[in-house]
Amino acid sequence: MANIRDVSKLAGVSVATVSRVLNQNGYVHPDTEQKVLKAINELNYIPNFVARSLSNKKTKTIGLIVPDITNPFFPELARAVEDVMKIYGYTVILCNSDEDEEKEKHYFQILKQKYIDGLILATASMPISDMQAFDVPIVVIDRIVSQGIPTVVAKNKEGARLATRLLLKQGCKKVAHLRGPESVINARERCEGYVDVVREKEWFHPNLIIQGNYEIKKAFHETMKLLTEQPDVDGIFAGNDLMAIGAMKAAQQLKIRIPDELAIIGFDGITLGEMIFPELSTVAQPIYDMGAIGARMLIKLIENSPVDKLYQQLDVQFIERGTTRKVCD
Amino acid sequence: MANIRDVSKLAGVSVATVSRVLNQNGYVHPDTEQKVLKAINELNYIPNFVARSLSNKKTKTIGLIVPDITNPFFPELARAVEDVMKIYGYTVILCNSDEDEEKEKHYFQILKQKYIDGLILATASMPISDMQAFDVPIVVIDRIVSQGIPTVVAKNKEGARLATRLLLKQGCKKVAHLRGPESVINARERCEGYVDVVREKEWFHPNLIIQGNYEIKKAFHETMKLLTEQPDVDGIFAGNDLMAIGAMKAAQQLKIRIPDELAIIGFDGITLGEMIFPELSTVAQPIYDMGAIGARMLIKLIENSPVDKLYQQLDVQFIERGTTRKVCD
DNA sequence: GCGCTTACTGTAACCGGTTACACACCGGAG
DNA sequence: CTCCGGTGTGTAACCGGTTACAGTAAGCGC
Known part of the structure; x- marks a missing residue:
């Protein structure tokens, strides 16, 4: 796999210039840009995310911890999270905690090591202090943990x-x-x-x-x-x-x-x-919405955009189907 | 967050030695090891996975592409994959492809950039040639793609x-x-x-x-x-x-x-x-087993262990419940 | 002609690990 | 006493990007 130095050599420029072309920042002469793009194309170059993450300290990856994806509530939530994250270029690591504090701690540790940008929790066996010590943005869905932590719940x-x-x-x-x-x-x-x-x-x-x-x-x-x-x-x-x-x-x-x-x-x-x-x-409950709103909230936290409400309480809606009698009022 | 150089300084040794202690390889004097461990402890140091991945070219992360996690077949599969991967220290990135070739290609690209160690596919909209071009171990579950690609299916x-x-x-x-x-x-x-x-x-x-x-x-x-x-x-x-x-x-x-x-x-x-x-x-179908077997197969492929069978066909079993009449034979 | 700004580009340090290589020390074989 | 292999440790290059900083050239006002 070609790297940025190969590209710079082929294009006859420095790596800095290639990087500027890739990230669309700094000044690059249009002609130079063309040369670089041509080289990128020829070498079939795609930038290495890991290297980028190392200097950036941003991995474009978030963690999602659910008790058990097998429980029918969570796939829909996970799907929502993934859909939104995808739009913003993030990738989702899925973790099943079984509501077990040990497992949650284990994931906290691993995810931190992997430099995730943020974390969505749909479980809460974890003491709040540990969550606050975790210096990565967190959003909790469906479980209120503490007023201090961004949360999405239903009424x-x-x-x-x-x-x-x-x-x-x-x-x-x-x-x-x-x-x-x-x-x-x-x-x-x-x-x-x-x-x-x-x-x-x-x-x-x-x-x-x-x-x-x-x-x-x-x-x-x-x-x-x-x-x-x-x-x-x-x-x-x-x-x-x-x-x-x-x-x-x-x-x-x-x-x-x-x-x-x-x-x-x-x-x-x-x-x-x-x-x-x-x-x-x-x-x-608006399950998909809860996931989507939580995900959007997390992205704002990650990217330091202003978040209007750190505590979102969503409306629930009664759906009348076959296990209740119709009432005529 | 402390890094390996901080640790080496505090312990009064070189980074190489710290690294050797961390990875348990090379020679380290027991006394030195103690000093290093003490420093690690004091600084609350945990190694940075991203940096490690950069030199290793191993991220201990795999991708799992399913059509839609919302479809009740896949959570069980995903759970199996995650369970097995967890045992071996791998982390799972979840992707929903909606059986859409474009989305699959998009994920292939992203996952490659993120340096994943392997990929499990429970979907197959992708042309085989693209899969072979993807120079990362792949296991396909529930869909036969081609004899050349490791596969787990049911009969x-x-x-x-x-x-x-x-x-x-x-x-x-x-x-x-x-x-x-x-x-x-x-x-x-x-x-x-x-x-x-x-x-x-x-x-x-x-x-x-x-x-x-x-x-x-x-x-x-x-x-x-x-x-x-x-x-x-x-x-x-x-x-x-x-x-x-x-x-x-x-x-x-x-x-x-x-x-x-x-x-x-x-x-x-x-x-x-x-x-x-x-x-x-x-x-x-033994859904959980299919996931677990596929995951184990992938790990072997990643770690270059010998894989006994690249094409696993699992038995199915009829489960008699309420939508069929009992037959007395 | 001079100083200043803007456009453009390159060098090299840095992110935080791993590891090849060099070197030093020590004990035992010959 | 010399040689050799096993221990133990450090230096520095490397993984593949980003970016601070420096430097050059051109354009412009005075």
Whole structure:
């Protein structure tokens, strides 16, 4: 592979001139430029990014840490990030942390060594202090970490209230909540939203809040238990779509008809919700937008452009599909 | 951030010695080593990967090009690749090509500039000549490109035959095939497998082969058309799980009972198949294994270890779930 | 004719590592 | 006592770019 010195020799100029042509900065005589371009073309020269990065301290590479790309929420987010980054000439390194602090630390270390320009986190097992010590721009998506760190989230509590109220409005007499893991902040917020709405109801009891882990399997089992122990539950608000699907499977197994006997609302709006039957009613987060906005925010941070809002809270939207009854109001 | 010269100064040795300690090569006196380690510790020094890459010409980074990470087949593959690469200290750059030749070329160019050590392709819009010109080790997964290029695939034709025979065995009288795009080789193979089995049947007619594009939506519409025009079709072998799901939705819409009136078998074995109701019977490829094996193969190619087989064809396995009738034999 | 600005170009240091080569020391074989 | 191979260490070139700085030439106003 040809390097810049080969080009400069062939063009009969110095490396500085070639570099100027490449980067379009400094003065270069049009004739000289032509000679250089011709040489570049002849040698099929492409500049070496690694060398450039070494003097620049810019790699045009960012890291994206997600818990598990296999979880249907994250591919869409990753896609958004990649799409935006591509536009601006950045490349994305994908990391799966499994919500494991050790793994996250490991990636922090590696990514730092690799001189990434920025980092997008869709996970947050990491202590905040470590994140602040990491002297590379960071944007957190879907998890609030601390006011000091640029963040993109959806209105979790508001969405949860909306869903719960909707279930009541359609006539549900006893609504349960399948909540996400204690350690995840958005799970907490969604649970709070649910509690806000049902707290005063005479039928409400804390045992209507079921502990899930954002995965189908556990949700399935817990829902089986719930529906056998408390058969009068006729509405479930699940903390995410996967758990809602787990709940649906439990109901289907128990021959409970959806939505007639049991209405279910999920949270997230992953495409998977449209692939199942009946299609899942859900509180949709703008997943792609969250990724795209986070990515744009990160680029601004990297390039020192002014960022209008370091804390973006995006609206959620209820999507009525097959697991809820129509309400005519 | 401290660099190697700072360390050498603090330890009172030369940079060469520090480098030798870091890389555990060459002779270093134990006492000297201790001094160096102490200095490294004190300065919190971590070596700069970019600089290392520049002289090494090894970045410990590979590229992974998939059509679209949003397609449920690829996250599992990506996860496998990332898991294996992590073990060996490599990092993965994720690229979405949308099966678009231009985008693929663009990534080839960028990745080359970034000095990646190897490339995994799960897409193949690229002419073979371009791939051979790319002087970096490549492994292709799920798409056969050419005998010259290391490849990991599943036994597509065999799996297709298996599925089609199974449908017949359970008593289907007229089995249609929803095929994938013409341009994708595995779609062709699966179609051939289907034709192998039904060619001789008196009911067979080429209009039982329906053109899909591996996506749900089109499969849904085409199946709607098929089932209304030829209501006697009682079995569908779909070229992938997504299309099978599209077909299921069409049947559900038309109130055709699955599997009693219509049996469906998919291909791939994506986890999505277990999330729907009824769960999808499918010819499962070992997706994770394909990724993992491909990744291991790539590492061997990169590190010049001997590779036993440059062309790995993995077994598929029929998974009987809810969209087929049990056969008692 | 002189000084000053602008256009253009080259030299060489620098980014932060790796490593070929040179050199010095030491113990054992002959 | 000399020679030799194994240890241990430093100097400096190199990877392939960027860029500060210096230098030259031309154009212009006075």
